[in-house]
Amino acid sequence: MANELFRICPDTGFKIDRNAEKLIKANAVVAIVFLAVGGLFGLLVALTRWPAVHLLPAEWFYLALTAHGADVLLFWIVFFEIAMLYFTSSVLLNCRLATPKLAWGAFWLMLLGAVIANVAVLQGESSVMFTSYVPMQAAPHFYLGLILFAVGALVAVFIFFGTLVTAREERTYQGSVPLVTFGAITAAIIAVFTLASGAIILVPTFLWSLGLIGDIDPVTYKIVWWAMGHSSQQINVSVHVAIWYAIAAMLLGAKPLSEKVSRFAFLMYIMFLQLASAHHLLVEPGISSEWKIFNTSYALYLAVLGSLIHGMSVPGAIEAAQRRRGFTSGMFEWLRKAPWGNPAFSGMFMSLVFFGFIGGISGVVLGTEQLNIIMHNTLYVPGHFHGTVVAGTTLAFMAITYLVVPLIFRRDIILPGLARWQPYLFGIGVAGISLFMMGAGTLGVSRRHWDMTFTDAAIGFEYPPAAFLMMGLNGIFAIMAAVGGLAFVVVIVGSVLFGTRRDDAYSKAHPVLPPAGAVAVSTYGNEEALKIPGTIMLVTIFFAAFVLYYFVNWKYLSEVWPLS
């Protein structure tokens, strides 16, 4: 079987389809290019919002903000996700990738779309923000670029499903798919709904921009657009949770505490996580509270339940594995003696903590029907989603890249000292950005706004001085995050180009994954009582913070002018 189509991975023993390997490389490289470009725009945005610096003129600020959103929220993340979908289907199932030629077609289509959209934004006629709310209009090729990108991505998602079918037919694995692949299935399902919604709304908007359609209703546009816009962030959540499990497994040999519980949590995602387009419609005219409450809460918070379950299962699996390895003293020896010097682990664990504490809690608060009144369109919103999508998703993607480079690109990571510090720079920087934007948002500062001093306005208004302090700190932490992001790009691009090649002999001599660990710890099971006191403590602290912060915000709301 193992002919030219496949190679056997010397580190993991997986049978790797060379077509899949090339596609993973191509998608990951393009993803990182967009991360670099979009990250640069992000830094420019943060420096402009720092009142003492106020870098860009208004026109360029709105252009940079639109480009930042499209390049990192969409292009970086989706390209990387496609790489992950190919990895979790083809590599983890030891299967050839279905229709590799079509997969290349999808790749080029996505790239073409992304480039067209970038050109449209840089030409200056499409500074409509990532959300492009009608009736504000962008140039037609802005929408066209996004449509081409979405179609390409949809094709890639179906290649993932095709590979699952191939693997089952050719019996390349036994029993059920691995949990990580199941997480990827969750992401792919959400992606189908997301990309279809995107096509449903962007195609008529494109026709409207060409003058072929009269009007697009602005509220309906938002409902359908956010079925793409918000749900696409749920693709990220599913993928990065899968990555948490993958890194814990690869580095520490961690086994899910319970396959049933973890898969059930993903099922909650599949069923309910895509509902939350209401998060952006809670203060919109004319939509009933019934719809808002059901939709914004993902049906009684059942999808949040899924995330809370992962929040215990992932650290619990790590703790169980570490204890099995002998780190049993006290409550937290397992965590202290975790491989914090390995950027794949430190990135993954910070992603887990920041996603839960910053992105997760703030997301639930922001998505509470009435609480949204004091937060809608303030900087609290970008504060929240930088906690989910950057500190959560991007950091997790960076973490697994430190394993993808040696295992798939077969190159050693260069500059190990810089690599070791990179997740901390980026992670703490982004955590700061999120918290200070949330702080400024709580003080009422508007998002997507060039001048919080209102110098040119006929009627002035002054935000409190604390808000200016928050925006200054936001700028400082944005610089830190940008340095971390740059370090990532330098290390990864440098490694791909100049890292020592890892042929089979070299790989055996210099393993990427700790040997024996996997076997030693993967046998604990259900027969004995599970001891995870450290995780229980972490979860308890998290829960207390969640409850407290939730009710603090109701207190804030109760002080606002009565409304009905």
Next chain:
Amino acid sequence: MAIFPPENRVWWNEPLHRPEIIWITVAFLWGLVMFFTMIYWHFSGQQNLSNEAYRIFPEVYAERTEAMAEKYTVRTETNLDIPVVHPKPGTDVYMLARLWEWWPILELEKGQEYRLHLSSLDWQHGFSLQPTNINVQVHPGYEMVMTITPTQAGEFGVVCNEFCGIGHHTMVGKIIVVDK
């Protein structure tokens, strides 16, 4: 391991661990608490956004706003002579959003109820009343009506917090609340 298929062919029947059962129960109940808190607030909270809304032609909305302004203008402010409108408590008051202003300036009485109408004549705008921090989306073609009761006297800024083009940052309006 999570990157390999489950060891047991039938994994659904594996028993749950105690900490997992407890945590799933707690998390589920907490979800219910948060869900019912939203419903509870509709009955006993004072800050609930009205869902009263109508479709309206922008010209019609502009006419109504101007009619109110004509009737109740008490003075003008700034060198642009923006009218300051002091409508009767308990009545319908209108504020319109357009590129790039909130019009007119409203003067309300503390502790009185008003039916505040909001709509846009062109693009989407964001009504962000500061520093009390009430944020509502304003659409063209839709008129939102909410009952509002100012509880503090003073001058409040109405910042636009939905991006509306190059002059977005100059779009600030005002609501003045006076003691009766």
Next chain:
Amino acid sequence: MSASPDDNGDSAVPERIPAMQRLLDNPFLLLFIGVTIPTVYLIWGIMEVAQIPMAR
């Protein structure tokens, strides 16, 4: 080779796979569920907007 180590049952008569596990092992059934549920909500939302009355 796939038989689990702790399976007490006779390996000749494999244990029946529970319905929930069969659901979770079927990506296309999951795809159907995962697309249908949010679509229902989406249509519900659009219908609400469509029903907003004209101003008198």
